Amino acid sequence: MVSMTENPASIVDEDAFTVRRSIRINAPVEKVWRAITQPEYISRWFGRTVLDGVGVGAAGTMTFPDYGSIPLRVEEWDEPRVVAYRWNNDDALGKLPDRVQEKGSTVFTFTLDEIDGGTQLTVVEAGFENTSDPRVNLESHRTGWDEELDKMVALVEKDAVEADE
Structure with a gap:
């Protein structure tokens, strides 16, 4: 059994109203790109994701069991290096x-x-400065990125190992 790569936690920058996390994944860029851009793959580690297309302007929802559906839109797409999503939260x-x-x-x-x-x-x-309670939302999303990205790392690394077997 291969253990998941250990990664540092997310960091909040209260002055810039951002949450940041940099992690290492023992899998090629192409596999990680699929995990963060293909709705059927995103749905395996994050919220159930539906998008009406691919690339900038694609829109849809991300649904979480105890939260409901959140509107989502692709804002930037530079395959396989950068993807950005805007969501209501x-x-x-x-x-x-x-x-x-x-x-x-x-x-x-x-x-x-x-x-x-x-x-x-x-x-x-x-x-986060555009939200009603930036400090609370920053902290909530900091812990969320820790949990969700750890799930993604475990999934992608498991899939990468199975593909090599």
């Missing part, structure tokens, strides 16, 4: 609207770099 707005709105939304950007033995993935989520 401000609980204080009450019922979330059915499409992405600038107020109360943040953008999370994944950047992939090839490194010896795998991929360096950095996620930066920005825009």
Whole structure:
């Protein structure tokens, strides 16, 4: 049994209103790219994801069991290096609207770099100053990125090992 790569936790920058996490994944960039861009793969480690296409402007939802559906839109696409998503995530707005709105939304950007033995993935989520309670949302998303990306690393590394067998 191969153990999952240990990675540092997410970091909050309260002055810049961002959450950042850089992790190492023992899998090639192409596998990590699929894990962060293909809805059927994202759904295996994050929220159940549905998108109406590929690339900038593709829109849809990400659904979480205890939270409901969150509108999602692709903001940037530079395969296989950078993808950015905007999503609504401000609980204080009450019922979330059915499409992405600038107020109360943040953008999370994944950047992939090839490194010896795998991929360096950095996620930066920005825009918390646009939410009703930036400090609470920053902390909530900091812990969320720790949990979700750890699940993704375990899944991608397991798939990479199985593909080599």
